[in-house]
Amino acid sequence: MAAEQDPEGRAAARPLLTDLYQATMALGYWRAGRARDAAEFELFFRRCPFGGAFALAAGLRDCVRFLRAFRLRDADVQFLASVLPPDTDPAFFEHLRALDCSEVTVRALPEGSLAFPGVPLLQVSGPLLVVQLLETPLLCLVSYASLVATNAARLRLIAGPEKRLLEMGLRRAQGPDGGLTASTYSYLGGFDSSSNVLAGQLRGVPVAGTLAHSFVTSFSGSELPPDPMLVPAAGEGPGVDLAAKAQVWLERVCAHLGLGVQEPHPGERAAFVAYALAFPRAFQGLLDSYSVRRSGLPNFLAVSLALGELGYRAVGVRLDSGDLLQQAQEIRQVFRTIAAQFQVPWLESVSIAVSNNIDEEALMQLAQEGSEVNVIGIGTSVVTCPQQPSLGCVYKLVAVGGQPRMKLTEDPEKQTLPGSKAAFRLLGSDAV
Amino acid sequence: MAAEQDPEGRAAARPLLTDLYQATMALGYWRAGRARDAAEFELFFRRCPFGGAFALAAGLRDCVRFLRAFRLRDADVQFLASVLPPDTDPAFFEHLRALDCSEVTVRALPEGSLAFPGVPLLQVSGPLLVVQLLETPLLCLVSYASLVATNAARLRLIAGPEKRLLEMGLRRAQGPDGGLTASTYSYLGGFDSSSNVLAGQLRGVPVAGTLAHSFVTSFSGSELPPDPMLVPAAGEGPGVDLAAKAQVWLERVCAHLGLGVQEPHPGERAAFVAYALAFPRAFQGLLDSYSVRRSGLPNFLAVSLALGELGYRAVGVRLDSGDLLQQAQEIRQVFRTIAAQFQVPWLESVSIAVSNNIDEEALMQLAQEGSEVNVIGIGTSVVTCPQQPSLGCVYKLVAVGGQPRMKLTEDPEKQTLPGSKAAFRLLGSDAV
Missing domain, CATH: 3.20.140.10 (nicotinate phosphoribosyltransferase)
Known part of the structure; x- marks a missing residue:
C-alpha cells in the first residue's frame, strides 16, 4: 500500500x-x-x-x-x-x-x-x-x-445486466471519503463506473462523465475559439472549421425536424462545438439546458453530423430533467430517421444517458423492456441509501x-x- | 493548520x-x-x-x-x-x-x-x-x-436547552470522515459532545462516553483484580477492598428494594467494581445488560454507595433498551428513596443517560416536562439524517x-x- x-x-x-x-x-x-x-x-x-x-x-x-x-x-x-x-x-x-x-x-x-x-x-x-x-x-x-x-x-x-450504471453521488455524500467509500462499494455491488476521479486514482474504479449545464450556459455563441479547425479522424487532409460545418448541418437538421434555424440556442451550439473540438472521438451532448426538442437535440445532431463528415462518431447524449423515458424514446426515433435521411447508420446507436434523482421506482421504469435508455446515472439514491x-x-x-x-x-x-x-x-x- | x-x-x-x-x-x-x-x-x-x-x-x-x-x-x-x-x-x-x-x-x-x-x-x-x-x-x-x-x-x-445531547453515530456514518464530519457539525448545530475521539483530537469537539455491554458481560464475577484496594477520595487513610465493601452495601440495597441478594448478576457487579477502580471520580453504570431493576440498578447502587463511603460520588447511569422514559422515572425515584434511606443526598442527582435509536419523536417524549432523563445519546438519527x-x-x-x-x-x-x-x-x- x-x-x-x-x-x-x-x-x-x-x-x-x-x-x-x-x-x-x-x-x-x-x-x-x-x-x-x-x-x-x-x-x-x-x-x-x-x-x-x-x-x-x-x-x-x-x-x-x-x-x-x-x-x-x-x-x-x-x-x-x-x-x-x-x-x-x-x-x-x-x-x-x-x-x-x-x-x-x-x-x-x-x-x-x-x-x-x-x-x-x-x-x-x-x-x-x-x-x-x-x-x-x-x-x-x-x-x-x-x-x-x-x-x-x-x-x-x-x-438488469444490460444497462450501464454510473455512480455520481460524491456531492451528496458525507464528506470526502463518504464519497470515496460510496464509489468504491457501489462498484463492488455492481455499478459499472463512478464519476469520482479520486475513486479512480486510489481504488481503481472505472471513471466516467459527460458535461454539466454550466459548460453549456457559459457560452453565448459570440465566443471565438483560438483554433476552430479540426483535422479529419484519419489524420489526413486539411483542417475544417467545425463551427461553420455545424452551421451548415443545422439548416438541414432543422428543415428535417420542422424547426426554424434560429430556434436552437447559439450558445449551446458553441458549447457543443467547443466540447467536440476537445473530444472529437468522444463527443457527448447534454441536451436540456434550454429545450431538448427545439435546441439541445438539433444542436447535438448538427455537431455530430459535422463530426461524422470528418470521420468521427459522437458517443452519447444526456438528459437531466423531464420525463426521461419518454424523451429517450423520442430521441432514439429522431436518431433513426436522421440516420436514414443522411445515411449515417452509426447515429442510431448513440448512447442515451439519463440522470435526475433516480430511485428504485424510477429505475424500474427506465429499465423496462423497450426502453431506449443505455446509461443511468444515480447519485443520491445510491450514496445516501434513503430507504434505510x-x-x-x-x-x-x-x-x-x-x-x-x-x-x-x-x-x-x-x-x-x-x-x-x-x-x-x-x-x-x-x-x- | x-x-x-x-x-x-x-x-x-x-x-x-x-x-x-x-x-x-x-x-x-x-x-x-x-x-x-x-x-x-x-x-x-x-x-x-x-x-x-x-x-x-x-x-x-x-x-x-x-x-x-x-x-x-x-x-x-x-x-x-x-x-x-x-x-x-x-x-x-x-x-x-x-x-x-x-x-x-x-x-x-x-x-x-x-x-x-x-x-x-x-x-x-x-x-x-x-x-x-x-x-x-x-x-x-x-x-x-x-x-x-x-x-x-x-x-x-x-x-430544549437543558438536556445534554451526545452525538454517538461514528459507527453508522459513511466511513471514517463521514463520522468526523458528522461529529464536527453536530456540535456546531447544538450538541454538547461527541463520542468520537478523533473529532476531539482534530476538531476540538468535547468528547464523552460511558461503557458498553461488552465490558459488563466480559466479567463473570470470578475475576480477581490485581489490586482491589481503593484509597479514600481525600487521599488519606488506608485503601479499602471496594468489591468487599460493595458486597456489604448490596445486602442493604437488596433488603431495601425487596430483592434477593443472589439476584443481581455477580459479573455485572464485578464489571462495575472494575470500572469504579479505574474511574473512582467518574463512575458510571450501564444498567441493562441483564435486568435493570433486578440486577443493574442494585449493582450500581451497591458500588456507588461503597464509593460514597470513601468520599467519591458516582456520576451517572445509562439505559440502552426498553421504555427509556419510564425507566428513568423509576430509577430517579429509587435514587431518591435510597438517598433518603442512607443519607447520601448527592445520589438524587446522579445523571441518567439514555440511548437506543432515538429519533425526533422519541426525543420529544424524552424531553417532555418532568422527564428525569439528563443526557440523550443520539447516533443514527443525527448522523444519517434518515428523514432526508x-x-x-x-x-x-x-x-x-x-x-x-x-x-x-x-x-x-x-x-x-x-x-x-x-x-x-x-x-x-x-x-x-
Missing part, C-alpha cells in the same frame, strides 16, 4: 477514530488485570437492509488495512491522557503505546459475498483490551460499505477465556447468542 | 475529489480559449431540509482549507491524462499543473448562520476553468455539513464575463435565476 497515494487510508487507519467509551473500557480492563484475556467478538446485523432478503459483506479490505496499521502514536496517547482521569497510572499509557494487532485474528466473509442476519461478517479474536478498542472503527468500516454495496446490488438487479441510511451492524462479545458470553437487555431483540459461531448454507437437492 | 495532525484534511484537500466531467469540461474550456474567462457560481439549496423552515450553513472552514491547499500534483495530472484522450495537447496539462485558487474569491454565509432556499451559501468567482473544477468538492464539503448541522439544531430545539439524507445543494453558473447566465431545462423547478445575488433579511417593526 502506497501511503503517499492514499492519505484517506491513513485517516481511516487512525486508532482514535473510535468512541471514547472504548478507551474508558480499555482502562477498566487494564485496571482489572484483564487487558490480555482472550476474547472473541462477532460483527453482524440483525435484519437485512431495505426490507430485502440479503446483504453484501463489504469493507474487509479497509478493515485489514486498518488493523495492519493500528498503532497509537505519541500524540494519540497524549490526547487520551487529556480526556482520562489525571491520576491514571502511567503504566496504562505505556501499555497503549505498545499495542498493535499482531495478536488479533480475524475470520471474515469474503469481500462481496452474500450475508444474512445473525451470521458474523467478522469474527475478531485476541486480547480483550485491543479487540474492544477495534469495535467502533470496524463497525464504521463495514456497516456503510456493506449497506451501499447492497444498495448498489439491488439497483443492479432492477436495472444505516445497516445497524453490531459488534458483540461472544466469548472470554473460552467461556461464552451473552447479554439479555430489556429488548428481547437485542439479546445476543453466546459463543463463537460457524455458519453453513445448506442447499436442497433442487438447488441450481 | 497542522497538516500532520490532520491527514483527513489532506484527503479533503485533494483536487481529484471531483466528478470526471469537471475535468472534461476543463479541457473543453481550455480548448475554447476560455479557461481564464471571469465566472461566478452560486452554491445554494432549493428547499429547506426535513420539511422545515431553515437550514444552518456549515462547512465553510473545510472549504477554505480545501481552496488554500488546492494544487494538482504530478500524480494527479498523470491520472487525469490517463482518462482524457491520448492526443490531448500537453499544454493543457501544463495549465493544470500551474493552477491554484489565488485568483478565486469566495463570499459566504458565516459558519453556522441561518440559510434559506435560493440564498447562496457560497458565491465563488474567478477564472472559469478553476471555479468549474471546484464544483464537486465544494458541494461535497458544504451539503452534508449543512444538513447534519441543521439536523442537530432541530434535535436541539426539540430537546441529502440536502441537495447545487452550484450554478450565474455570470460569465459580467453577463448573467441561466438554464431553463425541462423542469421549471430546476431553472436558475441569472446574475449575482445579494440577499437581505428584512425585519418588521415587531421583530425582536
